[in-house]
Amino acid sequence: MISRVNRLFVFGLLFLFASIAQAHKLNIFTYAESGKIFVESYFSDGIIPKDARVTVRDGNKNELLSGIVNAEGSYTFDAPKAEKIIIMVDAGLGHVVSATLEGGEMTSVSADPSSAVTAGDAGIPAVAGLEAQIRKAVAEANKPLAREISQLKNKVYTSDIIGGLGFIFGFLGLYAFLKARKEGGK
């Protein structure tokens, strides 16, 4: 039914593109710092969504605020008072991703450095400032890492593709087998 040359053509196409394959998925990365919430979004292939709309809702789905990401794909807003917020990034054409932040996550770095001082710190103000700075630096340093992890998570591996093709041929082959048996039994 399908000639050898066509089969070669189809499989040639498959393998040619398997190497450059990567899902086009929108990712979101959020972190809190000094009473502000930072949202970054990017496609898994590293492309920054243009004019993506960010909508922030509270736990009851009431819209708190919304805006458009900047040229770097990030958006910043003051941490709202809500217990739980849902941040949704919509890059259009059905590319939507959302993240949920709850209580503690929104205040991971205190807005007021002195509040980070615990009793055991003997009230050395420099320590408080230092801690805030360290947290900021760590958050900053983790950004590319988090980006890379989500990129890896969404990466399409050749084994996935081959596996998927195997499932398709296997599934349809099984269907053909059952159908042939049923028709043969008549």
Place this chain on the structure above:
Amino acid sequence: MHISEGILQGPTIAVGFAVAAVGAALTMRKMDLEEIPKISVITALFFVASLIKVPIGVASIHLILNGVAGIVLGKRAFVAIMIGIIFQAIIFGHGGLSVIGVNTAMMGTGALVAYAVWQLRHRFSFAKKEVVFAFIAAAMATITSGSILALALISTGEAFLTNASIIFTMHIPIMIIEGLVASAIVGFLLKTKPEVLAGYKRPDTK
């Protein structure tokens, strides 16, 4: 092209599943055993097509190939696309499980439109008409799916209205690329194995 999970509301998702189920049931009727190998090859092609990225300026789009499925499989393309979408959702996370119905309805209908356009070629006679009709069929498949995508997004409320309007402008390059790919595939198949194309009629003996 895929609609992701968490955008659409219950009713739209339900309609999507209903359309996909009815569409699959209708287009699978009287399936011949010999058609299955062809369906599996096109399903496999459709399955990987979404990984093939075509860069356009700063953005990049991926191939859909639902038009090609319609041109080669005729109405059986609907089932091929449904299976392809199910595996894309499971393995690649494209779209999601709850939106399999909507995505199938969207791309499957595009494939059926492509088949209808493709069949119109029998009414014309000019050189290379197959290649021309392949282009038109694939372009029509893209715009049909794009319109359904726009409709599905509009059903979610006003926030998506602007979105839906840019879909048409976004789909113009996709239409052209899909059309060119379909033309190339049809041109190749005409030379090598024309009978695999849907609705093939043996040319009259001269």
